[in-house]
Amino acid sequence: MDKQAHTHTHAPGPWEYNDPKKYTQGHGKFSETAVYAPGALFYWRMAEVQGPDEATEIATARLIAAAPDLLEALDWAIAEIEGRTRYDRERQFPDALSSARAALSKATGGE
Template identity: 35%
Template sequence: MTEAAKHTPGPWIVSDYSKYHVQKPNRGLLCSTGVGNSSGHSDRYEDYANARLIAAAPDLLEALKEATLALEGFSKGEGVFKPIEQTIVMSRAAIAKAEGGAA
């Protein structure tokens, strides 16, 4: 699989100052949420959910790549049961990170 554009590799984390920041540990800010809507008001819970989703993006991308490989193997009738189990674990962990829950 070729990469069209390079992104900052994970892990990314959410930090809370006056608004939520997504950053690479020990490296600095990637982006911020909490800029508000057109009226200037911001929903703190929605901002936090958005930050979690952004921070989980590298994990979600990796899980989707693994799931695609497992499904391609399955569709070809290849024995991919162990990778599928690993892919399920990876996918659940990425989803939990995005949703703020436990894997």
């Protein structure tokens, strides 16, 4: 089955993240990682990520940067499951379809 085509209104991918940049402000030190999406003339800064430590910050930035790809994969998975017979869906994927639809709705605001 072909991928189901959905039109989402988020900035198109691929999204990327930068290595943490370290700052000193006042008496504290912190780092920040940003997620970017390509625009027509320049990259858009989609998110600024800070975390309790650098590893968490980078992991969170990676997850955000993967969002367009994850959304596309979720669209495809839903279409694949919906393409099965009702018997196959209920037997092989009893909760997967409702979970996938809920995640898609959360990601798209119900688009």
